[in-house]
Amino acid sequence: MNELIIYQLASVPAIAALGIILGLLFKGIDRVLAARMQARIGPPIRQPFRDLRKLMIKENIVPKNAVRFVFNGMPLLAVAASITILLYVPIAGFLPLMQGYGDLILLLYLLLIPSLALVLGGFASASPYASIGAQREMVSMISYELPLAVAVASIAWLFSRAMPGIASFSLAAIAANPVWELVGPVGFIGLLALFLILLAVMPGEIGVIPFDTAEAETEIASGMLVEYSGRNLALFYLADAVKTVGFASILIAIFLPYGISGTLSLQGANAVAADALFFLLKLFIVVFIGRVLIRVAVPRLRITQVVKAYWGYATIAALCGLSLIALDAILLAGGC
Amino acid sequence: MNLKALNKSLWAFHFNSGSCNGCDIEIIAALTPRYDVERFGIKLVGTPRHADILLLTGPVAMDMKEKLERVYAQMPSPKAVMLIGNCGNSGDVFYESYSLVGPADRIIPVDVYVPGCPPRPEAIIHGVVKVWQKLEKEAKK
Numbered sequence: 001m002n003e004l005i006i007y008q009l010a011s012v013p014a015i016a017a018l019g020i021i022l023g024l025l026f027k028g029i030d031r032v033l034a035a036r037m038q039a040r041i042g043p044p045i046r047q048p049f050r051d052l053r054k055l056m057i058k059e060n061i062v063p064k065n066a067v068r069f070v071f072n073g074m075p076l077l078a079v080a081a082s083i084t085i086l087l088y089v090p091i092a093g094f095l096p097l098m099q100g101y102g103d104l105i106l107l108l109y110l111l112l113i114p115s116l117a118l119v120l121g122g123f124a125s126a127s128p129y130a131s132i133g134a135q136r137e138m139v140s141m142i143s144y145e146l147p148l149a150v151a152v153a154s155i156a157w158l159f160s161r162a163m164p165g166i167a168s169f170s171l172a173a174i175a176a177n178p179v180w181e182l183v184g185p186v187g188f189i190g191l192l193a194l195f196l197i198l199l200a201v202m203p204g205e206i207g208v209i210p211f212d213t214a215e216a217e218t219e220i221a222s223g224m225l226v227e228y229s230g231r232n233l234a235l236f237y238l239a240d241a242v243k244t245v246g247f248a249s250i251l252i253a254i255f256l257p258y259g260i261s262g263t264l265s266l267q268g269a270n271a272v273a274a275d276a277l278f279f280l281l282k283l284f285i286v287v288f289i290g291r292v293l294i295r296v297a298v299p300r301l302r303i304t305q306v307v308k309a310y311w312g313y314a315t316i317a318a319l320c321g322l323s324l325i326a327l328d329a330i331l332l333a334g335g336c
Numbered sequence: 337m338n339l340k341a342l343n344k345s346l347w348a349f350h351f352n353s354g355s356c357n358g359c360d361i362e363i364i365a366a367l368t369p370r371y372d373v374e375r376f377g378i379k380l381v382g383t384p385r386h387a388d389i390l391l392l393t394g395p396v397a398m399d400m401k402e403k404l405e406r407v408y409a410q411m412p413s414p415k416a417v418m419l420i421g422n423c424g425n426s427g428d429v430f431y432e433s434y435s436l437v438g439p440a441d442r443i444i445p446v447d448v449y450v451p452g453c454p455p456r457p458e459a460i461i462h463g464v465v466k467v468w469q470k471l472e473k474e475a476k477k
Contacts, residue, residue, distance in 0.1 A: 053345075054344070059414075216382075233386060
């Protein structure tokens, strides 16, 4: 038991480093791809690493009216929470490090913390722009949480019915039994709807266009981040990068948990390497659709439109998905 | 302090101190696919707190003096100022006007002057190169 705890403690820095490197790498890929789609050449892929290094050497200003300990503490909290997400999701074919200590419900709360840290940091910085941004962020948090919660609850319900023995909210169990194999054709359509809902929640969750109303540079001067500079800004930059990888990993664990080593009949180290590379490919696809494509294709929405999109369309679609999965269960039980 | 890290990722804040919008359009033109300054890691940011370099346009009207001073003070150091357009450099057609307090370098320290009415995007990119050279010289000291 003691050895296990030591092993886990030793793995935390490794996972943190992996999350940071992957996050920044994908941020770079995101910028290059967005540039290419706009017929530009774009920055080099390592640009986010340079940005981070530059932000670390800049002066760190704390406004005179700010609540100092909240203002300085929240960036740390955002990074810590983002990295904690990675400890609870299966990455590159490995089981989550904290397996058995937390499930999807905990992840829903952990996903909230970086946004909440931004909100508190924004209010603490005593700037009217930051206050507006923080209020908008709270509204959009309330909006995207509803379809997300409906989708997650649907998945858990499907598991509790199809596999009564296992913990239905456990992400490791969900990843071990692909959801697509538990349903018939009607349920397949329902699951597809839920998958698309989670992809649509992703830009809201990580705060990119069209759902970055709270951080709009051009209208409210970067919103909650308006007073942040230097090291604190670098930490928020990092939290954003790591959270993108975290949320994409959750999506992959629920809907795309397949490995490639079985198909290629590989053994040992080869299988681990193949699965890791395949995971990177899946991560790339999810980030490409959920972040790059949406942000280049669509302009920013107003905050009222954000609420309407999530509470209206996305929630209705999620409820339809839930109904289809329930209908599928009835059909399967009826022996059709 | 390692200013070289700054060179590879200059974040710019654009401040209009009463410009006719000509220079501002040319700054935007430098971001478009034809010139694409994001190749060098340059991007526009929404607040002076995130900025490394202040792109100043316009002849600095009387009302804008105090705001310009505040924006400059809000930028975290190390920082640089690039003055874009004839107006800020000399006053140009507004020379000795009753409502001006410029040229801009009477109000805040300016690192690089980019003349032109308006300057072409090539000239603005050339100005950025001058900023790099200046920062590198400071880093060597």
